[in-house]
Amino acid sequence: MSEKKTNRRDFLFTATYAVGAVGVGATIWPMIDQMNPDASVKALASTEVDVSAVNPGKTITVLWRGKPVFIRRRTQDEISEARSVKLEELKHPESDEDRAKNPEWLVMLGVCTHLGCVPLDQKGDYNGWFCPCHGSHYDISGRIRKGPAPTNMEIPKYEFVNANTIKIG
Amino acid sequence: MSDHQYTPESKFGKWFNDRLPLLTLANHLTDYPTPKNLNYWWTFGGILTFCLITQIVTGLVLAMHYIAHADMAFDSVEHIMRDVNYGWLIRYIHANGASMFFLAVYIHIFRSLFYGSYKAPREIIWIIGIIIYLLMMAAAFMGYVLPWGQMSFWGATVITNLFSAIPLVGEGIVTWLWGGYSVDNPTLTRFFTLHYLIPFLILGLVVLHIWALHVPGNNNPVGIDIKKPSKDTVPFHPYIVIKDGFALLMFMIVFAFFVFYTPNILGHADNYIEADPLVTPAHIVPEWYLLPFYAILRSVPDKLLGVVAMLSAIFILAVLPWLDTSKIRSAVFRPLYRQFYWILVADVLILGYVGAMPAEGLYLLIARVATAYYFLHFLVILPVLGFKEKTLPIPLSITEPVLGGSPNLATAKNKESLKIK
Numbered sequence: 206m207s208e209k210k211t212n213r214r215d216f217l218f219t220a221t222y223a224v225g226a227v228g229v230g231a232t233i234w235p236m237i238d239q240m241n242p243d244a245s246v247k248a249l250a251s252t253e254v255d256v257s258a259v260n261p262g263k264t265i266t267v268l269w270r271g272k273p274v275f276i277r278r279r280t281q282d283e284i285s286e287a288r289s290v291k292l293e294e295l296k297h298p299e300s301d302e303d304r305a306k307n308p309e310w311l312v313m314l315g316v317c318t319h320l321g322c323v324p325l326d327q328k329g330d331y332n333g334w335f336c337p338c339h340g341s342h343y344d345i346s347g348r349i350r351k352g353p354a355p356t357n358m359e360i361p362k363y364e365f366v367n368a369n370t371i372k373i374g
Numbered sequence: 375m376s377d378h379q380y381t382p383e384s385k386f387g388k389w390f391n392d393r394l395p396l397l398t399l400a401n402h403l404t405d406y407p408t409p410k411n412l413n414y415w416w417t418f419g420g421i422l423t424f425c426l427i428t429q430i431v432t433g434l435v436l437a438m439h440y441i442a443h444a445d446m447a448f449d450s451v452e453h454i455m456r457d458v459n460y461g462w463l464i465r466y467i468h469a470n471g472a473s474m475f476f477l478a479v480y481i482h483i484f485r486s487l488f489y490g491s492y493k494a495p496r497e498i499i500w501i502i503g504i505i506i507y508l509l510m511m512a513a514a515f516m517g518y519v520l521p522w523g524q525m526s527f528w529g530a531t532v533i534t535n536l537f538s539a540i541p542l543v544g545e546g547i548v549t550w551l552w553g554g555y556s557v558d559n560p561t562l563t564r565f566f567t568l569h570y571l572i573p574f575l576i577l578g579l580v581v582l583h584i585w586a587l588h589v590p591g592n593n594n595p596v597g598i599d600i601k602k603p604s605k606d607t608v609p610f611h612p613y614i615v616i617k618d619g620f621a622l623l624m625f626m627i628v629f630a631f632f633v634f635y636t637p638n639i640l641g642h643a644d645n646y647i648e649a650d651p652l653v654t655p656a657h658i659v660p661e662w663y664l665l666p667f668y669a670i671l672r673s674v675p676d677k678l679l680g681v682v683a684m685l686s687a688i689f690i691l692a693v694l695p696w697l698d699t700s701k702i703r704s705a706v707f708r709p710l711y712r713q714f715y716w717i718l719v720a721d722v723l724i725l726g727y728v729g730a731m732p733a734e735g736l737y738l739l740i741a742r743v744a745t746a747y748y749f750l751h752f753l754v755i756l757p758v759l760g761f762k763e764k765t766l767p768i769p770l771s772i773t774e775p776v777l778g779g780s781p782n783l784a785t786a787k788n789k790e791s792l793k794i795k
Contacts, residue, residue: 237550240564246554266652271556273652319677321535322528322654338532338658339672340733355677 246270251374253366256310264326266315269373273315273323274361275334276371279345284308286332287346297356301346304360312363312371313347319354334358402588407607408614409594411772415485416592417621418478424622425475426580430573432468433517440520442566444559447522448648466637472514473640474629476663479507483691488715490703491593497695499586504692506579511664513572516565523645524655530557530565532658536671539681556651596772597704606772657732665729666722670748672733673741683745690752697752699760707766711759718751 252269256276259265264277279287287301288308305311315334317324322338329335329342331350336343341352348357363373380401382388391397439458441450454461483503486492492500519530534551538544553560591602600606608614632640640662644655660668670687674680690697705712725744731737 240553240560241550242552242554243560246558246560268652271554271558271651319535320532321538322532322658323652337654337656338528353672353675353677353680 251372253370253372255370257369261309267373269361274373275311275313275315275326275347275358277311277326279305279309279311283345287344290344290346290348294350296349299346299348299357304346304348304357307365310371311345311347312360312373314359314361316358317341317354318349318356318358319352324358404609404611406588406610407591407603408610409592409600409772410606410608410613411594411596412592412614412617413595414617414621415481415488416594417618418482418485420618421478421622421625422475422482423580424625425471425478426573426576428471429468429475430577432464432471433570433573435464436468437570440566442520442563444522444562444649447520447562451521463633466633470629470632470637470640472517473632473661473663474625475510476514478625479510480663483507484719487718488705489593489595490597490698490700490705492695493698493703494695495590496587496593499583500695501692502579502583502586504688506576506583507691508688509572509576509579513569513576514661514663516569516572518645518661519562519565520569521645522562522649524647524649524653525642525645525658527557527649527651528654528658529660530561533660534561536681536684539678541678558651593703594772595704595706596769597702597706598768598771600772659730662726662730665727666725667729669725669729669741670745672729673738673745687745687748690749694752694756698756699758700756700763700765701760702765702768704768707768708759708763709766710763714751714755714759718748721747721751 249270252267254265254267254276256265256278259276259278261278262280262283264275266273266275268274284301287305290301292298292300301308304313315323317336317338319336319339319341322336324334324336324341324343326334329351331342331344333345333347333350334343335341336352336354339353341354342350343354343358344350346357347360349355361373363371366372380398382391382397387397436454439450439454439461441447451465454465456462458464486500486503515529515533519526534548534557537551538548540547549555551561552558553564591600594600603609642659642661659665667684667687671680671684674683700708700711702708705715721744724740725748728737728741728744733741
């Protein structure tokens with residue numbers, strides 16, 4: 206075969222491989238996707254919390270989607286401290302105004318962005334949170350200031366249903 | 375190999391062997407020519423096989439009583455400990471068996487490093503070994519999650535979160551691994567499934583590991599190629615079988631000591647507290663056998679780079695046959711390598727120690743120096759040493775130094791010029 210020519214057989218091979226690949230892919234995908242969060246897990250996607258009993262300077266921890274959420278009612282001092290930090294000093298620059306729409310209430314996932322431990326309240330070099338696992342320090346806005354964590358603690362989607370109730374998710 | 379011509383004596387044996395040559399295989403395994411100078415460091419292959427079988431048998435029994443559900447797992451383990459007949463014994467053997475397995479595998483790996491067993495023509499044996507080691511770590515990690523104690527839960531959280539360091543797709547992968555938004559029941563059930571599966575994958579790889587070993591035959595303390603069979607070899611049975619058996623007995627004494635006298639010393643007290651997703655234990659530490667890698671992970675102040683460093687520390691072993699440029703296998707004839715070898719052993723032990731300590735102050739500094747040295751050993755010292763080191767003359771055969779007195783310098787020099795393969 207000196208002459209290179211596409212014949213009917215080459216076409217059949219290519220077509221067969223292509224159909225075969227699609228078939229294998231379509232078979233494997235359900236096997237992979239079954240491991241993703243199922244309908245019952247997704248159904249628990251939102252939770253409502255009554256915060257009327259939380260005094261200024263206190264944090265409550267609630268469970269949302271299997272993860273702790275910190276709800277802190279911040280004092281005036283803490284708010285001014287959080288808002289006075291310059292963005293240039295931050296590893297992950299985010300203003301406190303963006304993180305806490307209502308400055309009195311900080312609602313965030315209580316999960317260290319390093320490897321997922323729960324940071325301790327009122328600890329660390331910045332009087333915010335301190336992760337005991339690998340030593341990440343967060344400030345009173347939950348922003349990473351020191352240690353291996355790459356980003357600030359995440360702010361979940363939440364809203365005030367009324368003055369005393371926060372709906373997370 | 376001579377055993378290819380094997381014919382069974384009995385008529386039935388011949389009939390059967392013609393259809394399925396199992397007897398030929400058995401004959402190959404018993405007659406397999408083994409270097410006569412193998413020392414006790416060579417007995418850990420057999421010991422490891424014993425460990426694998428022990429884990430499979432005890433694990434099978436535990437699975438008859440364990441319940442893989444977030445609400446019931448912790449209680450079912452306590453049920454095994456208190457109610458099931460001999461449940462405490464079986465669980466303690468399984469839990470300590472994991473530690474014994476790693477103890478043996480580390481000795482096995484370091485024996486290979488000392489005697490250059492990973493070098494040509496044994497690279498594939500070595501790489502299969504590294505894959506087995508990786509699977510062992512995966513199986514051990516998932517097994518540790520199953521009792522659903524505090525260390526189980528938070529260990530699982532930290533280790534699965536390592537994947538979130540991957541740019542872009544990391545978070546998606548972690549959610550996929552969890553089957554939810556945190557470590558929870560779906561995570562537990564899939565870990566149980568995989569923990570059950572992996573030992574059988576290891577078993578298959580062990581067969582390949584031994585198969586690959588039986589092609590070139592065993593390395594030996596002198597590290598030279600030998601003729602097989604010859605004056606330098608003995609048949610596997612009974613010589614090596616007896617030696618392996620004796621070593622196994624000694625090993626089982628150590629094993630039994632842990633099981634019967636200090637069954638919890640290698641575990642962590644926090645794992646007797648049921649998993650609580652709201653409280654992280656003050657100090658998370660993995661099991662002792664993962665500590666050196668944990669120290670490497672924590673010594674790097676960046677999340678992604680820390681994970682990369684930790685994984686590289688393992689995968690660097692897979693390319694070791696090509697990083698070590700020396701043609702001489704055994705450290706016995708490599709005076710400089712022998713010293714660097716012991717420094718590496720000390721370095722790994724130091725990493726293990728600081729891995730158990732809090733990651734701050736002096737411990738962090740030591741971890742960083744030890745991590746740097748670990749990579750220096752493999753990436754700089756080994757490649758350079760192969761060219762620079764003045765090695766000692768190697769004997770022509772295993773019997774030569776024994777029967778021919780001290781190595782004949784003239785012969786050895788001549789041998790040097792021939793360059794052993």
